[in-house]
Amino acid sequence: MTNPYGQPQQPYGGQPQQPYGQQQPYPQSGATPAQPYPQQPYGQPAPYGQPGFGGAPGGDLSAIKDYKGWAIGCIFLMWILAIFAIMKSNEVQTYKMQGNYAMAQQASQTTKTLCLIATILGALGWVVAIILIIVGLTAASEVHSYYCTGRYC
Template sequence: MTNPYGQPQQPYGGQPQQPYGQQPYPQSGATPAQPYPQQPYGQPAPYGQPAFGGAPGGDLSSIKDYKGWAIGCIFLMWIIAIFAIMKSNEVQSYKMQGNAAMAQQASQTTKTLCLVATILGALGWVVAIIMIIISLVAASEVHSYYCTGSYC
């Protein structure tokens, strides 16, 4: 493709276009039979990103998101459980970005919110059950003073 001044025009990015069906080969270890060098199986590609422990090569999947616990807290204390679910979603997004420090912090916050929701929800259920028992006992003690006949 030429520009209006008769000079060959480079596509966006300054790289010349390859004819259809031909691919450029990387410089290191590439052959026409194998255009891109293969990584051995079981070896992670060296990205240089420090992982969970601060050292390269750590495992982000070891950071828990506590999503099941957060969803279960809806039946205990739903207001806090909603925030726990939101934090659990943040853990997943930070893990996908490779940000181990923020994923760990969001995981700890999710765990704390779930623990608070569980304790408050359990106390609420215990108080509710005790109140129901007290009201049933009190209702059975109420006597009716409606008189019929000679037994008043």
């Protein structure tokens, strides 16, 4: 069968079909008839920047931060958000172990955002508390006590 340009049409995949009973030669890169493509050892990166299982091209899972220390430190600033940040930090580790680059990156960004919000709100809360303590101590030192010495106290 020919295409409109007069060239013979190739089947899907671009490889010409071999007559029945003849086998195509396999590349010399370790492939066998049972495995037409060479297999990568478990845990090894895919060659030529190709994505591995659940990964992204060129992604380095060890470069993704989990912000666990920051999340634990936020307990003293805003403990409610800190708990969620710690949970998201644990998800980062889980996704990194699974090799899921996209989800690990997303969980890392969420952890960073939660920690940043907890730090800002917690710092503002501590500043307001210190100001209120100073104002309270200053107001308490100006209270005068009067002793009744006269007839009408």
